[in-house]
Amino acid sequence: MPELPEVEVVKLFLENKLLNKKISTIQILNSKSFIGDPEKIINQQIVKFTRLGKQLSIHLSNNLILLVHLKMTGQLILGDTMLGHPTKFDTYPNKSTRLIFHFSPSCQRGGRGEIVFFNDQRKFGWIKLITNAELAQAQSNLGLDIFDPNFSFDYFFLKLQSTKALIKAVLLNQNFFAGIGNIYANDALFLAKIHPSTPSNRVQRTKALKLYRSLISIMRQSVEAGGSTMKDNKYVRPDGSYGQNQFFFRVYQRTGEPCLVCGTPINKLKIGGRGTFFCPKCQKPIRP
Numbered sequence: 001m002p003e004l005p006e007v008e009v010v011k012l013f014l015e016n017k018l019l020n021k022k023i024s025t026i027q028i029l030n031s032k033s034f035i036g037d038p039e040k041i042i043n044q045q046i047v048k049f050t051r052l053g054k055q056l057s058i059h060l061s062n063n064l065i066l067l068v069h070l071k072m073t074g075q076l077i078l079g080d081t082m083l084g085h086p087t088k089f090d091t092y093p094n095k096s097t098r099l100i101f102h103f104s105p106s107c108q109r110g111g112r113g114e115i116v117f118f119n120d121q122r123k124f125g126w127i128k129l130i131t132n133a134e135l136a137q138a139q140s141n142l143g144l145d146i147f148d149p150n151f152s153f154d155y156f157f158l159k160l161q162s163t164k165a166l167i168k169a170v171l172l173n174q175n176f177f178a179g180i181g182n183i184y185a186n187d188a189l190f191l192a193k194i195h196p197s198t199p200s201n202r203v204q205r206t207k208a209l210k211l212y213r214s215l216i217s218i219m220r221q222s223v224e225a226g227g228s229t230m231k232d233n234k235y236v237r238p239d240g241s242y243g244q245n246q247f248f249f250r251v252y253q254r255t256g257e258p259c260l261v262c263g264t265p266i267n268k269l270k271i272g273g274r275g276t277f278f279c280p281k282c283q284k285p286i287r288p
Contacts, residue, residue, distance in 0.1 A: 036129025074125030
C-alpha cells in the first residue's frame with residue numbers, strides 16, 4: 001500500500017496534469033469502486049488537490065470531492081504513466097480496470113483531453129464522491145498529517161505521552177498521526193535510537209525530539225526520491241519507474257545485514273502484526 005510520501009508524489013503529478021480540467025464522462029465497470037452519484041461529477045472542473053495521510057482528495061468546482069484510496073492493488077493510469085501498483089498490461093482498459101475518467105482540455109492551459117484508468121486487481125480500493133462536511137467526518141478520527149504546519153513537536157510529544165502502547169504501534173496508529181507507515185516508523189526509531197517495544201509514554205523528551213525530526217526528514221527525503229519500492233515492487237513513481245527511497249533504508253528490510261552505525265546484524269520482530277526492524281545494540285530496550 002502506498003504510504004504518505006508515495007501518495008504525496010501522486011498528488012503532485014496529478015496536480016500538474018489535471019488541474020483545471022473538466023470531467024467529461026465516467027465509465028463505471030465495477031459498481032463497488034465508485035461510491036456516489038456519477039452524474040454529479042460530469043462537466044465539473046478540478047479546482048484543487050489535497051492529501052491527508054494516505055488519502056487523496058480531488059476538489060471539484062461544484063464543491064464536491066472525489067476521495068481516493070488505492071489500498072493494496074489500486075493504480076491510476078494517465079497516458080504512459082502508471083501510479084500505484086506496478087502490474088503492467090499491454091492495453092487499457094483491461095480485466096483490472098474498474099473506472100475510466102475522461103477529461104476535457106484545461107480552459108486555462110488548452111491542449112488535449114486526458115483519460116485516467118482506475119485499475120484495482122483485488123477491488124479493495126475506491127473513489128468516493130462526498131461533500132466537504134462528509135470529508136471532515138470521514139477524516140475526523142485521523143491525527144495531524146506529518147506535513148501539516150500544525151504538526152509541532154509539542155503536539156507529537158503530547159500524543160506520545162498519552163498512552164502506554166508500544167512506540168512502534170503508536171507511530172502506525174493513524175488516530176495519533178496521519179500518514180506514518182511501516183517503513184518510516186522503523187527507520188525513524190533507529191535514527192532516534194529508540195527500541196520499538198518501548199512504552200510510548202516512557203520515551204524521553206530528548207529522544208522524542210530526535211524521533212520527531214527524523215520522521216519529518218526521512219519522509220521529505222522519500223518524496224524527493226520519488227517514493228519507496230518494496231522488494232515485491234508494490235509502488236511505482238509517476239514517471240513509471242520505481243521509487244528510489246529504498247536505497248536509503250537504515251534498518252527496514254535489512255534483517256541479518258550489518259547495522260550502518262555499529263555493524264551489529266539487524267534483528268526483526270513483530271509488533272501489532274507488522275514486521276519491525278531494529279539494531280539490538282543501537283536501540284537497546286529500556287529497563288522495566
